[in-house]
Amino acid sequence: MDDLPISQTVILAEPTQAVPTASAPIRSRGALLRSVFREERLFLVLSVFIGIFSGLAVVCFRFAIDWCRIYLLGSGFTLSPTRMLLAPSLAGLVIAALVIHVFPLARGSGVNQTKAALYIYNGCIPLRTAIGKFITAALAIGSGHSLGPEDPSLQIGASLASALGRRMRLSRDRMRLIAPVGAAAGLAAAFNAPISAVLFVIEEVIGRWTAGILGSVVLSAVSSVVVMRWFLGSESLFRIPAVQLERPSELVAYSILGVVGGFASVAFSSGIETLRPWCKALPRWTQYFQPAIAGLLIGIIAVLGAPQVMGAGYVYIDEAMHGQFTWQMLGILAGLKIVATLLSFVSGTPGGMFAPTLFIGAMLGAAVGGAEHILLPHLSGSPGTYALVGMGVLFAGFLRAPMTSVFMVLEVSGNYSIILPVMVANTFAYVISRGLRPVPIFDVLTRQDGLDLPSMEEQREEGILRVEDAMRAATGPILDAEETLERAFQRVDEKTPDVLLVRLRPTGWSSITKQNLETMIKEGKSGQTLSSVLAGRQIPYLHPDHSLDMALRYVDRWPLVPVVNRADFSKLEGVISEHDVLTRYRDFGEG
Amino acid sequence: MQTLQENAIAASEKESGLRFYLSREPLILALLSALAVVSFLAVGGLSRIYHAQRESLGNRWFMRGSGDLQQRHFELAVNEFRTALLYSRNNYAYQLDLAEALIGLKRTNEAYAYLINLWGREPENGLVNLDLARIAVQKGETDQALRYYHNAIYAIWPGDQEAEGRNARLELIQYLLAIKAMTPAQGELIALAANLDDDPAMHARVGDLFFQAHDYEHALAEYRLSLKVDQHNSAASARAGTAAFQLGRYDLAQRYLEEAVTANPDDLQSADRLKTTELVLKMDPFRRQISVDQRHRIVIEAFTAAGERLNSCAAVGNSAGTASSAKPRLADEWAQMKPQITEQGLRRNPDLVETAISLVFDIERQANAACGSSTGIDMALLLISKLHEGN
Numbered sequence: 001m002d003d004l005p006i007s008q009t010v011i012l013a014e015p016t017q018a019v020p021t022a023s024a025p026i027r028s029r030g031a032l033l034r035s036v037f038r039e040e041r042l043f044l045v046l047s048v049f050i051g052i053f054s055g056l057a058v059v060c061f062r063f064a065i066d067w068c069r070i071y072l073l074g075s076g077f078t079l080s081p082t083r084m085l086l087a088p089s090l091a092g093l094v095i096a097a098l099v100i101h102v103f104p105l106a107r108g109s110g111v112n113q114t115k116a117a118l119y120i121y122n123g124c125i126p127l128r129t130a131i132g133k134f135i136t137a138a139l140a141i142g143s144g145h146s147l148g149p150e151d152p153s154l155q156i157g158a159s160l161a162s163a164l165g166r167r168m169r170l171s172r173d174r175m176r177l178i179a180p181v182g183a184a185a186g187l188a189a190a191f192n193a194p195i196s197a198v199l200f201v202i203e204e205v206i207g208r209w210t211a212g213i214l215g216s217v218v219l220s221a222v223s224s225v226v227v228m229r230w231f232l233g234s235e236s237l238f239r240i241p242a243v244q245l246e247r248p249s250e251l252v253a254y255s256i257l258g259v260v261g262g263f264a265s266v267a268f269s270s271g272i273e274t275l276r277p278w279c280k281a282l283p284r285w286t287q288y289f290q291p292a293i294a295g296l297l298i299g300i301i302a303v304l305g306a307p308q309v310m311g312a313g314y315v316y317i318d319e320a321m322h323g324q325f326t327w328q329m330l331g332i333l334a335g336l337k338i339v340a341t342l343l344s345f346v347s348g349t350p351g352g353m354f355a356p357t358l359f360i361g362a363m364l365g366a367a368v369g370g371a372e373h374i375l376l377p378h379l380s381g382s383p384g385t386y387a388l389v390g391m392g393v394l395f396a397g398f399l400r401a402p403m404t405s406v407f408m409v410l411e412v413s414g415n416y417s418i419i420l421p422v423m424v425a426n427t428f429a430y431v432i433s434r435g436l437r438p439v440p441i442f443d444v445l446t447r448q449d450g451l452d453l454p455s456m457e458e459q460r461e462e463g464i465l466r467v468e469d470a471m472r473a474a475t476g477p478i479l480d481a482e483e484t485l486e487r488a489f490q491r492v493d494e495k496t497p498d499v500l501l502v503r504l505r506p507t508g509w510s511s512i513t514k515q516n517l518e519t520m521i522k523e524g525k526s527g528q529t530l531s532s533v534l535a536g537r538q539i540p541y542l543h544p545d546h547s548l549d550m551a552l553r554y555v556d557r558w559p560l561v562p563v564v565n566r567a568d569f570s571k572l573e574g575v576i577s578e579h580d581v582l583t584r585y586r587d588f589g590e591g
Numbered sequence: 592m593q594t595l596q597e598n599a600i601a602a603s604e605k606e607s608g609l610r611f612y613l614s615r616e617p618l619i620l621a622l623l624s625a626l627a628v629v630s631f632l633a634v635g636g637l638s639r640i641y642h643a644q645r646e647s648l649g650n651r652w653f654m655r656g657s658g659d660l661q662q663r664h665f666e667l668a669v670n671e672f673r674t675a676l677l678y679s680r681n682n683y684a685y686q687l688d689l690a691e692a693l694i695g696l697k698r699t700n701e702a703y704a705y706l707i708n709l710w711g712r713e714p715e716n717g718l719v720n721l722d723l724a725r726i727a728v729q730k731g732e733t734d735q736a737l738r739y740y741h742n743a744i745y746a747i748w749p750g751d752q753e754a755e756g757r758n759a760r761l762e763l764i765q766y767l768l769a770i771k772a773m774t775p776a777q778g779e780l781i782a783l784a785a786n787l788d789d790d791p792a793m794h795a796r797v798g799d800l801f802f803q804a805h806d807y808e809h810a811l812a813e814y815r816l817s818l819k820v821d822q823h824n825s826a827a828s829a830r831a832g833t834a835a836f837q838l839g840r841y842d843l844a845q846r847y848l849e850e851a852v853t854a855n856p857d858d859l860q861s862a863d864r865l866k867t868t869e870l871v872l873k874m875d876p877f878r879r880q881i882s883v884d885q886r887h888r889i890v891i892e893a894f895t896a897a898g899e900r901l902n903s904c905a906a907v908g909n910s911a912g913t914a915s916s917a918k919p920r921l922a923d924e925w926a927q928m929k930p931q932i933t934e935q936g937l938r939r940n941p942d943l944v945e946t947a948i949s950l951v952f953d954i955e956r957q958a959n960a961a962c963g964s965s966t967g968i969d970m971a972l973l974l975i976s977k978l979h980e981g982n
Binding site for chain 2: 060168235
């Protein structure tokens, strides 16, 4: 608190609620209950419920996907060619009809819709969207479309949370935050990875860290994962191979993987960026057939020898991690999965991008690992490690969530020794992807949909203006609070600015105008000290590293705000006025 | 009037309180809790149906896979076990059988991935350790192979624990013999032999392994134990005779080889070895319980045979162009001694027996080294020389 500006201190010290009295029994009980269930605490409790309901919904979603798979594609590991062709095609027809006529908001992955709820619709996502997403995504993934269940789970969680928030009549601020809380719960349950889910939602949806948001997001994610594990067990999505970084020189090999992954991410996102608007621009009647045609083409890929591209593909990620494919086959599968996912996604079939991204990353990682094992046998480790690192690489390069990508691999593998390869490879992939395609895929999708949602990556990269960029040196004399008015007036001349800063004892600052000083002397107060006439009239101060936005809060009320040293509040570094701030903003805009 | 007003106020307050409770958080939270419980129960019911279906599907595919594995249709079995694992990914039995099927298809890397996972879960499982040992053998990782074989020997096995452990040790021994690690193989064989029951076939098999490990003493002991229970096992007799032959115990060898040849006249190898054995026994001049004249006759016969060997070896040596440099000296010695090697000469100078036999042994050894292995009487003389080496 000590280093907060005074005005902030004032804002924090809002009047507390009235203490209940015995004279008004009902009101007092109401006040008591209200104090117990104050909105912020209620929000935390509600987060747990959101987690529970999201967890239950995700469990049911998993059941639905599996049942669709069994009844549409068959229960065997080896699928019949007829089913491989018919199931995704016919399911595509049904999905298109449902999306066009019944659940128009169920289209897409779900991440952007949740962001839109946060920034455009005041946290409101209709429950119908969740139902639509549940049905259509289960049908799509279960029938073999190359999509995953994570992003739909995220949207289902967000939608349930939004419905609960509306029922609880939360304030607008809370309503805006409730969708991301549900999103974290849904994603955590789908991924069985609460840390990654929390990080993803903070990093990509909300974009800022505060204790209130973090607490709610964590509570909902943890409770949803507990519910999911209750019903589906705690086993991870794939068996984790033994991971070991034996020599630091192996990092060179992982860097190569990062570079390859970066280019693959660019190819994948370029495909979506190009094909999606093209598909959307086709005549409206074609939308009835686009998912079916995508399904048919995926079926053909499967029949021709790559059934692995169908569905989320976690079984095959597991196999790739345990060296069950040659590196050539792994490379082919990575390429075909990109094609299959492009087909499914750009056709408007509801489903997620996370699982395909992980699939492509795992295949690509294991392929690069296998190739390196032949070319650089002394540098490369096991294919399983490469597959794990590859998943993180695509996550960083394609979804552009660098922190989540590192923690996701760490959390999924449960092995700390993988962190160095992941960090190195992810950095390469992220930098290449960002260099070649400056706009992240989720932002591309929102702009294609005609929305302008804030880009978290752009926000992270945005340079902010600080007080030190606009402040100037104090031109007039700095008065001391113990000086008499007469002495102070003697130090003033025609060149002195109108507003004079007064250094208070022991700390603090005030200001006085030349005119006030003159008036008070005329009133016969010349013998009084400045502290006596300025009692209780402290002004806020700023520090050079404060953002210029913060300065803007003060400069309209105080004509001159002192900028002081953080270690010594009485030491003046400069001053700032409204004119200084506006001039700096104008220059910045022109620049 | 005042009472009415008070009642109205009270009613109004009561009504507003009820509205408050209905619209405010505590009640809604209570309702949410109830809804959560009901939802939990509903999803629980759904979950039971889901898991029961998966278990049933898993079992069905596993049974099919097991059938195909038994019939050695490995490709089909792999697909069926993989399908079973779709429904129960961590099922131990499914993974183990899948690994077995993969081994059957020689897809050892894939099998290894499953097995190492299973080993992590149950390091004491005998079958997993044995499969891992076999994979290590295929990969040429001797240390790993020995480690897993030893784990398998002392591991927990379903069914007959002792027999499975013994089979694992037998496999280990065969592996050690294959990589020519004779000393550790002998150690394992001794441990194995110590715990054998009265199964003659097993004793004979262990005898064979001892024989391969060049441990003829233990091999003979095992064959004898086998023959003790099953006297009519001609193969065991033949191998016992061979072991005794290798040990230089020609009396015993003669006995077993005679039994073998009598029981199986088609066993030409034993018959051949029996002839050599009989020659050794006949031509040994240092045998006890033979008369001086008989010894002299043996010396003369051996001396003559050595001379013939010298001549034939010279011919062979010349034709091969690899004549030994020592031979002319032996030939001279032999020629010099020849007039004295008569019954009279030997009787006159009994020390000549030693000298003559020593020369015979030298000739046989040198000829064997220079001209290749000998046969018949030369072979017998060579064996006799080995028998008395150092005396």
